[in-house]
Amino acid sequence: MDLQTLILWFGLAMVGVGVAGGGALVFGELRVRALRKARFQDPASPIDTGRGEVRILGQVTASVRRLGQQAAVRDPSKVSDVRMRLVRAGFFGREAAIYYLGARAAALAAATLGTIVLLPFALKPGQGMAPVLLAATLALIALLGPDQVLSARQKDREREYADGFPDLLDLLVASVEAGLSLDAAVGRVTEELVRRYPRLTIHLRMLTLELRAGKSRKEAWTAFADRLGIDDARSFATMLRQAEDMGTSLGETLSVFSQDMRQKRMLRAEEKALALPVKLTVPLILFIFPCLLGVLLLPAVFRLTQVFN
Secondary structure: OOHHHHHHHHHHHHHHHHHHHHHHHHHHHHHHHHHHHHHHOOOOOOOOOOOHHHHHHHHHHHHHHHHHHHHHHHOHHHHHHHHHHHHHHOOOOOOHHHHHHHHHHHHHHHHHHHHHHHHHHHHOOOOOOHHHHHHHHHHHHHHHHHHHHHHHHHHHHHHHHHHHHHHHHHHHHHHHHOOOOHHHHHHHHHHHHOOOOHHHHHHHHHHHHHHHOOOOHHHHHHHHHHHHOOHHHHHHHHHHHHHHHHOOOHHHHHHHHHHHHHHHHHHHHHHHHHHHHHHHHHHHHHHHHHHHHHHHHHHHHHHHHHHHO
16 A cells, blocks of 8 residues: 555544544534524424434534543543533534544544554655654644544634624613613514624523522523623623622613723724724735836836846
8 A cells, every 4th residue: 555545544533534534513503503502492393302413413513422431431521611612612422522522532543543554654764754754743633633623612702702792781771771681682682682782682682591490590590601701701701690688779780881891892893993094005015016016116116127138
């Protein structure tokens, strides 16, 4: 078996591992969406939630799940942290952490196997650095790939949450000043924000369900802030807890906090606007400046060549 065949097979193996792990997480998210749709839109509609993993993703997904369960048994403290990261990234399935740990373990196993197989080719004279570079690439993908993908997805959602949180507060202030209670205002705001910030409304619906289930307002809002993972939500949960303990007016407190959030959003926008010239410096130097230089100098160069010829 030559080196090109090995590269092809191990590339296909890494793609298979990524598809298995990613497909398991995506299936978990689709299952949660189906459950949410049935709960909020049509409570009587039946949903098939059993045997879905094996039927859709087959034995590969089942193997990834077993690896994840073994990793969770070896390190139970890691499961809660991984589950919170997955929730912040948009994966709400109960077994999403198991699939994620299993996908990481499978990727590490594939990278280790690939490195072992490529080692004789790396030691063989005349092969160059290609086997070493391929083994290093597999190791980097296995070690950093899943975390980087999850972090990028989490940052994207946190950016949307930060953009939509001031609008959420404005609508809460309007609803509370109109005479609604805070819990009823949350349900009203959820209906208003569902089109503009659909991801944020998912957490608002979970907050509403927790409040209806009997969880205290302090605990529900604290859990809501933890799921969002942004500082504005944590500050808001702390403010509500202090307002409830001290007995201050909720409407006035929300108004002051909402104004503060609008000012912060304006400051973030101004910061991005001021940073734009600095970010444009490199593209201007690399792409636009050579074009301008060519447009200005080419006619002079052409005339000089005619004069000297």
